Amino acid sequence: MTTGQDTAPSPLVTEGGKTQIVIVGGGAAGLELAAKLGARYGRKKHDIILVDRNRTHIWKPLLHEVATGSLDANLDETGYRSHCRRWGYRYFHGSLESVDPQRRQVILAPLLDDDGSEIFGRHAIRYDYLVMATGSVTNDFGTPGVAQNCLFLDGRHQADRFRTKLLNHCLRVSREMSANPSADSRVRVAIVGAGATGVELSAELFNAAEALSYYGLEVFDASRLEVTLIEAGPRILPALPERLAAAAHAELTALGVRVATGTQVVEVTKDAIITRDGEVIEADLKVWAAGVKGTPIAGGLGNLELSRNGQIVVRPTLQTTTDDRIFAMGDCCSCILPGSERPVPPRAQAAHQMADTVAENLTRMMKGQPLKDFVYHDHGSLVSLSRFSTVGSLMGNLVGGRMAVEGRLARFVYTSLYRMHIIAIHGWVKGLAMIAIGRVNAIIRPRLKLH
Ligand SMILES: Cc1cc2nc3c(=O)[nH]c(=O)nc-3n(C[C@H](O)[C@H](O)[C@H](O)COP(=O)(O)OP(=O)(O)OC[C@H]3O[C@@H](n4cnc5c(N)ncnc54)[C@H](O)[C@@H]3O)c2cc1C
Incomplete structure (x- = not known):
């Protein structure tokens, strides 16, 4: 396997002295x-x-x-333009259709109105360096009927669609019960996949x-909610130690x-x-949350090598x-580090750490210096069971290896991951102000977004 030592090309300076770095995917x-490069x-x-x-x-x-x-995305979202x-970077609203490594261009699909x-029509953006960060989508493993009949949590629109359907079903049951108090009306939700997403969604419901x-x-x-969490493996939360998965299982059953x-x-x-x-298993709402694959790009990615899961x-x-000039990071990449047999997991902490390494390596590349290898620091996994509980395990020198955590400490570390992201994209001053405003909103805003 080639490492960073022998992959640094000569420094590249384009017309006008500006190097064009294109990042596809603002997740x-x-x-x-x-934000870092800007x-x-x-x-x-x-x-x-x-x-x-x-x-x-x-x-x-x-x-x-x-x-x-439970969360109003309108309050937590960040507009790319502002x-x-x-x-200090430029934003293009568009969907990547293909990559042409020979011409060093990305092709964006025509942008359509509702x-x-x-x-505007299909267009190309030239790059000197390209960073692919297009994330992942849920993998249905070719199971018949999933694409047509299941909901997914791959993006904001899908989450909004789920909420609307959930509220409509709750409204239906509420009406049926008002008309006939002895009616056995229920909202039935079936979730496939008991990883963090499936478990967290079950509790949040x-x-x-x-x-x-x-x-x-x-x-x-x-009592009108009937949730079934379906998992092919022998237990829920395979990424967590058995004791914690058992604690989460018990909490879900109690709910x-x-x-x-x-x-x-x-x-x-x-x-x-x-x-x-x-x-x-009859269900009004069926959610598929069993595994991920690289986001498909309709027109292909040129000669870039893809894994079995469609990751770069x-x-x-x-x-x-x-291609030395093309980087990939986050969920869209498959990165097997030396000494490891499995790829770096598709998680937010990996995405955060990879962004640091790519920023550093782009700088080194532009200076003609050797690149450094990515080192993944697994700080542990945490799963939030809504306000009922949080469980997880922390890893690292600070806790002397792996330490199981539950309750308030686990909740604090869980929310810290999001806070780190807020600070990474907004800086310390605005980031801390936004965290404080978030706390205030949690007190003064309704507990649920109902529209
Ligand atoms: C419900 C849920 C809960 C999760 N909980 C946790 C957790 O607790 N802890 C944890 O570590 N991880 C968690 N994850 C995983 C985590 O969200 C991902 O690992 C992380 O977001 C990956 O970051 P990314 O930048 O690679 O991709 P993303 O954050 O998904 O960003 C990808 C970006 O690319 C854009 N994009 C995609 N295709 C195109 C295209 N063709 N053209 C233009 N733009 C495109 C998308 O719009 C998006 O903005 C969770 C995931 C889900 C769905």
């Missing part, structure tokens, strides 16, 4: 990198361009809270159901979640999830295996 990794170079020295298909950024680990209405002005009319009774759905309460481990889904229909054993294969320097 956990891409937006942090854009702060370091500003617009005068290099031209830093961020491309994203959305106008605003919301930190993806918050999506299950957006989906249940952010780029503050941080009614399908074209705002009960938090939302309890809060709904405050907001006009007087006859609706958590009323039916946890079905060792259960493989073979098909999803309009009304139900079908398991290998032939069980038919990178070297330890986070450069792609076929």
Whole structure:
């Protein structure tokens, strides 16, 4: 495997002395990198361009809270246009359609209005260095009926769609019960995949159901919610130690979640999830949260090497295996570090750390210096069971290896990850102010977003 020592090309200076660095994807990794490079170079020295298909950024680990209405994404999102002005990079609203490494161009699809009319046509952006940070999408592993009948939590729109459907079903049940108090009406939700997303969403649903009774759905309460969490593996939360997974399992069961481990889904229909054993789990809302794959790019990625999961294969320097000038980071890359057999996991902390390494390596590359290898520091995993509990394990020198944490300490560390992201994209002063405002909002705003 080639390491950073032999991959530094000669320094590259383009016309006008400006180097054009294009970052595609303004998520956990891409937006942090854009802010970092913008702060370091500003617009005068290099031209830093961020491309994203959305106008605003919301930190993806918050999506299950957006989906249940516990969090109002309008308050937590960051608009790229105002952010780029503050941080000294340029933002292009557009969706990557293909990459042409020979011409050093990314091609953006035509931008369409809601009614399908074209705002502007397909166009190309030239790059001297390209950073791919397009994240991941849920992997349905080709299971029949999933794409047509399941909801996913891959982005803001999907989370909003889930919330609208959830509220509509709650409203239906509330009406049915008002008309007939002895009716056995329920909102049935089936979630496939008991990793962090599935577990967190299950708990968050009960938090939302309890809060709904405050907001006009007087006859609706958590007993009207029927949640089934389905996992093919032998236990939930495979990334956490067994003791903590068992604690989370017990907490979910106490809330009323039916946890079905060792259960493989073979098909999803309009009304139900079908398991290998032939069980038919009827559900109003079906959520698929079982594994991820690289975000598909319709027109392809030229000669870039892809893994079996459609992620871009990178070297330890986070450069792609076929092109020194193209980096990939975050969920969209597959990075197997020396001495490890498995890729760096698709997590927010990996995205954050990779953004640091790519920023450093771009600087080194432009100076003609050898690049450094990415080192992944696993600080542990934390899973929030809404306001009911938080469990996880911390890792590192500070805690002397791996330490199981629960309760307030776990909650504090869990929220710290988001706070670090806020500070990384807004700086200390604005970041701390936003965290303080978030605390105030949590007190004065309604507990649920109901629209
Ligand atoms: C519900 C949920 C909960 C999670 N909880 C945790 C957690 O507790 N802890 C943790 O560590 N991780 C968690 N994760 C995983 C974490 O969110 C990801 O690992 C992280 O966001 C990856 O960052 P990224 O920058 O690679 O991708 P993303 O943050 O997904 O950003 C990708 C960006 O690329 C843009 N994009 C995609 N395709 C295109 C295109 N064709 N053209 C232009 N732009 C494009 C998208 O709009 C997006 O802005 C969670 C994920 C989910 C869904």
